[in-house]
Amino acid sequence: MTISFPDGFVWGTATAAHQVEGGNWNNDWWAWEHAPNTVCPEPSGDAVDHYWRYPQDIATLGALGFGAYRFSIEWSRIEPEEGEFSRAALDHYRRMLGTCLENGLLPVVTFHHFTTPRWATTGDTWADPVTAERFARFCERAVDALGDLIGMANTINEPNVVALIGYMIGVFPPAKQNADLYVRASDVLIDGHKRAYEVLKAGPGDFPVGLTLSMGDWYTPPGGEEALAGIRRQHEDIYLEAARGNDFFGVQAYSRTRLDERGLPMGPEAGVEVLDMGYEYWPQALEVAIRHAADVAQVPVYVTENGIGTTDDDQRIRFVTSALEGVGRCLDDGIDVRGYFYWSALDNFEWAYGYKPQFGLIAVDRDTQLRRLKPSAQWLGGVARANRLEVPKS
Ligand code: GCO
Numbered sequence: 001m002t003i004s005f006p007d008g009f010v011w012g013t014a015t016a017a018h019q020v021e022g023g024n025w026n027n028d029w030w031a032w033e034h035a036p037n038t039v040c041p042e043p044s045g046d047a048v049d050h051y052w053r054y055p056q057d058i059a060t061l062g063a064l065g066f067g068a069y070r071f072s073i074e075w076s077r078i079e080p081e082e083g084e085f086s087r088a089a090l091d092h093y094r095r096m097l098g099t100c101l102e103n104g105l106l107p108v109v110t111f112h113h114f115t116t117p118r119w120a121t122t123g124d125t126w127a128d129p130v131t132a133e134r135f136a137r138f139c140e141r142a143v144d145a146l147g148d149l150i151g152m153a154n155t156i157n158e159p160n161v162v163a164l165i166g167y168m169i170g171v172f173p174p175a176k177q178n179a180d181l182y183v184r185a186s187d188v189l190i191d192g193h194k195r196a197y198e199v200l201k202a203g204p205g206d207f208p209v210g211l212t213l214s215m216g217d218w219y220t221p222p223g224g225e226e227a228l229a230g231i232r233r234q235h236e237d238i239y240l241e242a243a244r245g246n247d248f249f250g251v252q253a254y255s256r257t258r259l260d261e262r263g264l265p266m267g268p269e270a271g272v273e274v275l276d277m278g279y280e281y282w283p284q285a286l287e288v289a290i291r292h293a294a295d296v297a298q299v300p301v302y303v304t305e306n307g308i309g310t311t312d313d314d315q316r317i318r319f320v321t322s323a324l325e326g327v328g329r330c331l332d333d334g335i336d337v338r339g340y341f342y343w344s345a346l347d348n349f350e351w352a353y354g355y356k357p358q359f360g361l362i363a364v365d366r367d368t369q370l371r372r373l374k375p376s377a378q379w380l381g382g383v384a385r386a387n388r389l390e391v392p393k394s
Contacts, residue, residue, distance in 0.1 A: 005389075017074035020047050029044070030044065080119075090141075110153075127176070153208070172352065211239060227263030236292065254277070254282075276353070306343060344359040347363050362377055
């Protein structure tokens with residue numbers, strides 16, 4: 001079977017500053033990685049030195065056949081102290097944007113990908129309304145310097161994960177476990193998105209702006225429907241509704257969440273393979289997430305992240321093939337899906353999991369920083385170039 005994608009369908013890969021740049025010591029994540037008794041198995045350190053090696057990495061992605069590159073700009077580099085902006089850091093990101101354009105890649109910029117400058121983490125960070133104002137001011141200064149080169153923009157990456165894991169589960173900074181703070185952080189993040197959206201639209205350049213969200217498939221046994229609906233509403237729908245009228249919505253999906261009748265996590269189903277991330281191998285998640293996002297947000301959808309952390313590169317190709325079959329079914333049903341970004345371009349720092357999960361199309365030896373293309377990189381680059389996917393008979 002062959003799946004053809006519409007003309008202009010955007011094929012890209014994604015990274016985030018803190019996961020690849022290295023040396024981002026001035027944000028809350030670095031502090032968290034080094035805190036006493038931290039849950040983090042290892043610090044981000046030099047990461048994969050993408051701050052300096054981006055020219056080579058971006059050229060590689062262009063040569064593979066991709067048409068876009070999604071990356072984030074690091075707030076703590078651009079505004080290292082409150083109100084103090086670094087011209088050098090902004091120039092750095094201008095050069096990165098220029099390098100994308102020179103290599104035929106549409107630059108897709110994320111303005112917040114999980115990390116917040118240390119100076120902005122007094123109090124409860126995102127549970128404090130001042131953080132939305134500070135973030136909007138940062139966006140205003142950044143877009144002023146960069147807007148003319150930006151191809152597409154994401155305001156805040158997965159605000160639902162920032163809220164849930166940072167304020168309820170307590171595994172991301174500021175490591176709170178408090179239902180009130182969780183709800184408050186969700187609201188402040190939505191406010192931050194709305195403020196950033198306005199500022200980015202008003203600045204130089206004319207590019208689509210949207211929000212990206214962690215979504216997926218859901219399961220509950222009979223009797224759990226009501227609990228699940230409440231949880232899904234807080235985790236997905238409030239953001240999807242807040243994004244109505246935006247230029248696009250960014251869907252990010254990896255797996256499935258199983259909840260019991262009371263809404264408590266049930267863990268993976270017996271017989272379903274469990275990945276290094278502790279969740280199920282579940283490529284079906286993407287189709288479910290796209291359909292739900294299109295339904296509720298009612299705007300065009302991009303898959304801004306989908307991928308798998310595995311050492312088995314054949315499994316990566318199988319996973320992406322299945323996920324893309326789901327994209328194909330959405331397109332057949334007339335859903336406006338405009339692109340697919342694989343997470344991630346490079347193996348990188350997977351937050352509270354450290355460097356063990358390997359999501360990259362490109363492997364990195366972190367002692368030498370030498371890059372090695374995995375077969376999946378050539379394969380997905382080929383799909384991008386052809387704008388077509390051959391699905392092997394199973
Ligand atoms: C995310 C995160 C990424 C993760 C990826 C794999 O947006 O969830 O953007 O930072 O690395 O999801 O877990």
